[in-house]
Amino acid sequence: MKQPHILCDANDVGKYVILPGDPQRVVRAAAYLEDCQEVAFNREFRTIKGYYKGVAVTITSTGIGGPSTAIAVEELIDCGAKYFIRIGSGGAIQWNIEIGDLIIATAAVREDGASKMYVLENYPAVADIQLTYRILETCSRLKYKNHCGIIRSHDSFYIDNEEEIMAFWNSKKVIASDMETATLFTLAQLRGVHAASILNNVVKYEGNVKDGINDYVENEAAAAEGEKREILLALETIYSLHHNS
Numbered sequence: 001m002k003q004p005h006i007l008c009d010a011n012d013v014g015k016y017v018i019l020p021g022d023p024q025r026v027v028r029a030a031a032y033l034e035d036c037q038e039v040a041f042n043r044e045f046r047t048i049k050g051y052y053k054g055v056a057v058t059i060t061s062t063g064i065g066g067p068s069t070a071i072a073v074e075e076l077i078d079c080g081a082k083y084f085i086r087i088g089s090g091g092a093i094q095w096n097i098e099i100g101d102l103i104i105a106t107a108a109v110r111e112d113g114a115s116k117m118y119v120l121e122n123y124p125a126v127a128d129i130q131l132t133y134r135i136l137e138t139c140s141r142l143k144y145k146n147h148c149g150i151i152r153s154h155d156s157f158y159i160d161n162e163e164e165i166m167a168f169w170n171s172k173k174v175i176a177s178d179m180e181t182a183t184l185f186t187l188a189q190l191r192g193v194h195a196a197s198i199l200n201n202v203v204k205y206e207g208n209v210k211d212g213i214n215d216y217v218e219n220e221a222a223a224a225e226g227e228k229r230e231i232l233l234a235l236e237t238i239y240s241l242h243h244n245s
């Protein structure tokens with residue numbers, strides 16, 4: 001039976017799933033797969049399947065935010081998915097993180113609404129330790145610069161008191177923001193599947209949040225390189241997992 005939102009069934013989805021937010025990132029990731037085909041594209045949920053060095057991989061976009069991520073993850077689990085690696089974009093909140101650097105989340109502050117519908121706020125949103133460790137090992141083998149730590153997942157991209165919030169989380173040593181990881185981690189723990197999250201940093205501040213942000217710096221080439229790296233890191237991790245577990 002096809003799932004109502006992702007429009008996939010068990011024949012379309014493998015054990016290993018990569019989760020970008022953006023449906024266009026699915027298309028860019030397809031370039032790294034062999035025998036790749038689009039399985040479905042409904043609303044924000046675009047799914048492709050193919051092989052990376054002979055290992056079956058599914059890639060599904062979650063759209064932006066917790067609600068659509070929860071829908072995608074629930075339906076993918078129903079189709080048989082067991083391992084999830086988010087490949088997102090994020091905004092650094094520590095100033096040593098450059099555009100295109102990879103951020104590997106150990107846990108996420110639950111500022112999302114979706115995970116709160118599942119379980120109390122004091123339940124932690126933590127990454128799967130073994131999967132995350134394998135990502136870190138793969139990252140050092142590929143010699144990709146990375147920052148590993150706690151991130152925060154929020155629900156509102158545009159807010160009035162953003163600098164205040166950034167300064168607060170900066171002081172708590174939280175390293176980046178995104179909008180999906182907390183929902184993914186919470187749900188994966190509750191459903192007994194494995195989840196990890198890699199973000200490509202797309203934001204660098206001019207000035208310092210504590211003294212006032214002057215501007216955001218953009219660097220499209222570095223951001224594109226970061227995206228390429230997070231795709232390859234996820235694929236190489238899956239390959240390593242498949243052959244060594």
Ligand SMILES: O=P(O)(O)O[C@H]1O[C@H](CO)[C@@H](O)[C@H]1O
Nearest residue numbers: 020021022064088089178179
């Ligand atoms: O690029 P993706 O994976 O969508 O991730 C980030 O980008 C979106 C905001 O622009 C949010 O979904 C945020 O988490």
Ligand SMILES: O=c1cc[nH]c(=O)[nH]1
Nearest residue numbers: 089090091177178179
């Ligand atoms: O600053 C950013 C950039 C990407 N995604 C976010 O949630 N925040």
